[in-house]
Amino acid sequence: MGPRVSGRIIMGTLFALFAIGGVAQAATVPVQSLTPPFFVTNSSVTKTPDGVHFGVYADAGRTGGSLGYSGVNGSTFGSLTALGYTYNYNTSDDNRLGAVYLRVFLDANGDGTADDDVIFEPTLCVTVTPQENVDHVVDVTTQTVRFNDDGCTSLANQQPFATVQAAHANETIVGIFVTQGNAGGQDASAFLRNLTVNADTFAFDVPPADGQPGPQGPPGNSAAPVAPSPAGGATCAGDSIRRLHAPRRGDARFLRVRAALLTPTGFHRLKAVRRTVRLDLRHKAEGNYNVRLISFYRSRNGKLLRDVTWRHLSVACA
Numbered sequence: 001m002g003p004r005v006s007g008r009i010i011m012g013t014l015f016a017l018f019a020i021g022g023v024a025q026a027a028t029v030p031v032q033s034l035t036p037p038f039f040v041t042n043s044s045v046t047k048t049p050d051g052v053h054f055g056v057y058a059d060a061g062r063t064g065g066s067l068g069y070s071g072v073n074g075s076t077f078g079s080l081t082a083l084g085y086t087y088n089y090n091t092s093d094d095n096r097l098g099a100v101y102l103r104v105f106l107d108a109n110g111d112g113t114a115d116d117d118v119i120f121e122p123t124l125c126v127t128v129t130p131q132e133n134v135d136h137v138v139d140v141t142t143q144t145v146r147f148n149d150d151g152c153t154s155l156a157n158q159q160p161f162a163t164v165q166a167a168h169a170n171e172t173i174v175g176i177f178v179t180q181g182n183a184g185g186q187d188a189s190a191f192l193r194n195l196t197v198n199a200d201t202f203a204f205d206v207p208p209a210d211g212q213p214g215p216q217g218p219p220g221n222s223a224a225p226v227a228p229s230p231a232g233g234a235t236c237a238g239d240s241i242r243r244l245h246a247p248r249r250g251d252a253r254f255l256r257v258r259a260a261l262l263t264p265t266g267f268h269r270l271k272a273v274r275r276t277v278r279l280d281l282r283h284k285a286e287g288n289y290n291v292r293l294i295s296f297y298r299s300r301n302g303k304l305l306r307d308v309t310w311r312h313l314s315v316a317c318a
Contacts, residue, residue, distance in 0.1 A: 027199055030206040037071035038202075041262075041290060044181075048191075051088075051205040054180040055189030060091070060098055064181015072176070072197055077106055077118070078169025081198050083140040083161075085178055089132060089190035096122075096129040097184025100192060102140060105312065106171035113242075114174050114312055118164055120145045121183075125152040135193060148247055150308045175312060182308075241282065244291060244311045246275040252297035252305050262290040279313065289313045 034040060034047045044065040046053050057063045072080070087100035101121035105114035120140045122130045130136055141161045147168065149157040176197065180190040193205045246257035259277040260267035270277050270291065279291060290312055297305040 028201050028203050031202045031204050032206060032208045037069055039068045041066040049207045051191040051193045053191055057181045057188045060181040060185040060188035064179055066177045066179040067192060069176045072173050075173055076169060077165055077171050077173055082196050084138055084196040086135055086137045086193040087190055088135050091185035092187035095185035098188040099123055099130045100178060100180045100190045103177045104173060105175040107174045108171050116148050118145050118147055119150060125155055151306050153305050242279045242313055244277040244279060246293055246295040247309060249297050252299045255296040255298055258294040260292050
């Protein structure tokens with residue numbers, strides 16, 4: 001997840017359920033299979049007649065999965081007029097960190113990769129416990145969110161969505177992700193019933209076409225949609241080395257960063273030199289490459305701070 005209180009996604013303030021104003025006026029779009037502009041980060045996220053299903057994650061503090069949406073990639077954050085989702089979650093240990101959260105990834109420097117993220121997480125920095133096994137309808141635009149603070153280092157970073165949007169209105173959207181996991185909870189699972197973005201509410205709680213199992217979209221990311229492979233069995237490979245950087249913080253001194261590439265078998269550690277992480281995509285197959293950065297800082301009062309951020313890249317065939 002983005003925030004976690006001892007290191008991952010979480011947010012603070014009072015949690016409330018809202019009938020999404022934007023949802024009421026939005027056009028409902030049935031989604032019968034997870035094909036572009038939707039994609040998943042791994043096989044734990046699947047389309048069912050009850051919605052997009054996450055899990056089951058035996059330990060959701062260590063594993064998780066995301067549904068990505070690239071339909072507004074390239075537009076500015078300020079142009080986002082409605083954003084919300086409906087979810088239902090369950091854990092065997094009644095852990096509120098199993099709640100489903102949402103992030104908008106932003107490109108601040110025009111290179112097409114995620115530099116920043118805006119995160120909404122229903123426990124609001126572990127101050128609220130969303131009830132399990134009931135549908136929660138969330139209008140993110142009426143909630144408080146955090147900017148570049150997945151670890152919830154301070155409740156002062158919890159700000160109204162409108163405030164954060166105004167401050168970063170010109171940054172470009174490179175992906176919207178809805179996630180369960182990487183935060184906490186035993187035997188965690190969840191359903192995503194719908195996702196509202198601007199004028200559309202995408203309904204996932206619909207059966208696949210003709211009553212048959214719908215095709216499952218390939219794992220993906222927010223950096224760029226992956227183009228289909230060339231016809232005739234041709235293959236392609238990456239040809240670049242990407243350099244990723246740990247976020248800067250004005251309120252703390254950077255110490256170090258740990259980086260790892262998410263693979264089907266787990267995390268593969270990447271070498272970091274100061275704030276810079278090198279990801280070699282040369283000769284890599286067409287696909288999506290998701291890198292987790294765990295950055296450590298020292299605050300002015302001596303407290304050790306930990307931020308978890310993600311960078312999403314891809315190798316795509318023309």
